[in-house]
Amino acid sequence: xxxxxxxxxxxxxxxxxxxxxxxxxxxxxxxxxxxxxxxxxxxxxxxxxxxxxxxxxxxxxxxxxxxxxxxxxxxxxxxxxxxxxxxxxxxxxxxxxxxxxxxxxxxxxxxxxxxxxxxxxxxxxxxxxxxxxxxxxxxxxxxxxxxxxxxxxxxxxxxxxxxxxxxxxxxxxxxxxxxxxxxxxxxxxxxxxxxxxxxxxxxxxxxxxxxxxxxxxxxxxxxxxx
Amino acid sequence: xxxxxxxxxxxxxxxxxxxxxxxxxxxxxxxxxxxxxxxxxxxxxxxxxxxxxxxxxxxxxxxxxxxxxxxxxxxxxxxxxxxxxxxxxxxxxxxxxxxxxxxxxxxxxxxxxxxxxxxxxxxxxxxxxxxxxxxxxxxxxxxxxxxxxxxxxxxxxxxxxxxxxxxxxxxxxxxxxxxxxxxxxxxxxxxxxxxxxxxxxxxxxxxxxxxxxxxxxxxxxxxxxx
Numbered sequence: 050x051x052x053x054x055x056x057x058x059x060x061x062x063x064x065x066x067x068x069x070x071x072x073x074x075x076x077x078x079x080x081x082x083x084x085x086x087x088x089x090x091x092x093x094x095x096x097x098x099x100x101x102x103x104x105x106x107x108x109x110x111x112x113x114x115x116x117x118x119x120x121x122x123x124x125x126x127x128x129x130x131x132x133x134x135x136x137x138x139x140x141x142x143x144x145x146x147x148x149x150x151x152x153x154x155x156x157x158x159x160x161x162x163x164x165x166x167x168x169x170x171x172x173x174x175x176x177x178x179x180x181x182x183x184x185x186x187x188x189x190x191x192x193x194x195x196x197x198x199x200x201x202x203x204x205x206x207x208x209x210x211x212x213x214x215x216x217x218x219x220x221x222x223x224x225x226x227x228x229x230x231x232x233x234x235x236x237x238x239x240x241x242x243x244x245x246x247x248x249x250x251x252x253x254x255x256x257x258x259x260x261x262x263x264x265x266x267x268x269x270x271x272x273x274x275x
Numbered sequence: 276x277x278x279x280x281x282x283x284x285x286x287x288x289x290x291x292x293x294x295x296x297x298x299x300x301x302x303x304x305x306x307x308x309x310x311x312x313x314x315x316x317x318x319x320x321x322x323x324x325x326x327x328x329x330x331x332x333x334x335x336x337x338x339x340x341x342x343x344x345x346x347x348x349x350x351x352x353x354x355x356x357x358x359x360x361x362x363x364x365x366x367x368x369x370x371x372x373x374x375x376x377x378x379x380x381x382x383x384x385x386x387x388x389x390x391x392x393x394x395x396x397x398x399x400x401x402x403x404x405x406x407x408x409x410x411x412x413x414x415x416x417x418x419x420x421x422x423x424x425x426x427x428x429x430x431x432x433x434x435x436x437x438x439x440x441x442x443x444x445x446x447x448x449x450x451x452x453x454x455x456x457x458x459x460x461x462x463x464x465x466x467x468x469x470x471x472x473x474x475x476x477x478x479x480x481x482x483x484x485x486x487x488x489x490x491x492x493x494x495x496x497x498x499x500x501x
Contacts, residue, residue, distance in 0.1 A: 058284050091316040091429070092419070092421065092422025092423045121430070122429050124425055145400070172402065174400055176346055176369070176370075177371050195421035196318025197318045199350055200317055202347065203317070203350065204347070218421065220450075221447065
């Protein structure tokens, strides 16, 4: 296959995805459901952040559910169900990202009912998920302080596209050579209007700020439905 | 594009890659160069492990070089050159893995000369690089203790294919909920004959074992050239 054929293939895939994503977005708008697409490297703490968000968001009266993307295992959906949130696992079987058609099929199977917030936890990967619109309201990039502060410039696509960057595992800052100000400068260069929230699931740092942001956005989404 | 067309596309890409990888492998065999394909999540410490390996491997008389794969930035090659090892950056421009053709083109540009060990540091990603043979002698999977011990079963492809799993950042074990025995059991289930090396670039733990393994394999590769 020639390089130009490869480009055609990719363009066709993304066009098919965009159509499916538009259909999802219309459906989420009609339902007033805020949809959050969480993207990070493997092990940055996406599932843990969601586990810690369930109680405060429930206390704010929000109906929650999660679609979990992984290439193998049902583990993340099981963790979230144990935390009290309806969750459906989408096993991609080797594919390195979710796409809008997988999300539509997953929603069909999950049959969550009415929701205020749907979390979509993408496959752990800073590259592939970046290009695939899932009909979400916004993307969230997670960056663990154990990964090094050079990651935004090394994976610029996701940090440019994410409306919110959540720094995770801030409790480990004393033990790793991660300069928060350098990471923040890189993210600001890539996404000047992006929101920056520093969290630790261990100490609880930043979780109020994260949940308040989601609560406000969910209220705005419901209000837009009119 | 239909699912069966997508499968055809993928099959064609992998067939083209396999042919290019075979050509590389012949060339490395003729040169007696040991080739190590390093794969991990972003921020697991591939570049840091190589930085720490330069002095001991040089002391063993080995001629080293590195090809660095990243979707953006020249940062890793710069770090390795600063550590005293010739390094060439392959910027994939969005593609989530190296392939054999990129490696061949990178070697052409780099013009490293005679080598005992060539390190190929893949794009930080536990999924895409798994399927692409780069003509290497073996794959090494890195797993940082900060990523959680569930990762081998969540990303089984790479942990099944890697002859060596290097656990990194072991100095952080006291601060994270990572059970070494659970991770080791998962890796053993996926790759019963795999080598398991626990390291910390901060304390130096395991680096002797890692370098001794490479030195022995490099000697075997040279001997096989006859």
